[in-house]
Amino acid sequence: MPILGLVAVIRSARHLAQVLWRKEAFRGLLWVTVLTIFIGTWFFKQFEPTITSWVDAYYFTVITLTTIGYGDMGPTIPLTRIFTTFYVFAGLGIIAGLIGIVGEAVIEDATQRAEEKTNE
Secondary structure, three states, X not given: OXXXXXXXXXXXHHHHHHHHHOOHHHHHHHHHHHHHHHHHHHHHHHHOOOXXXXXXXXXXXXXXXXXXOOOOOOOOOHHHHHHHHHHHHHHHHHHHHHHHHHHHHHHHHHHHHXXXXXXX
């Protein structure tokens, strides 16, 4: 039985990915998001002395942009602290926009499916 549930989740995820990929706004914002994460990862790896690996830099970038903030890492020098404040303001808008497009696509798809069922 768990296998059937997993298959359903995979089908739903695949369908959502197809719906999202048809949206030009999603594709554009996805590339901006990837670029933003890349810039943050590079910056923190280069300038934050407590971050010693690319994985840690990526992890810190994603945790910061998504506002999860576990508290296990943080900027320790003035340069990275200042960068982080500006990075969070820019990054939050980008991440929020991406989440908004995903939510909009889910609602549109659910509405369309419901309309198709009522027309049958």
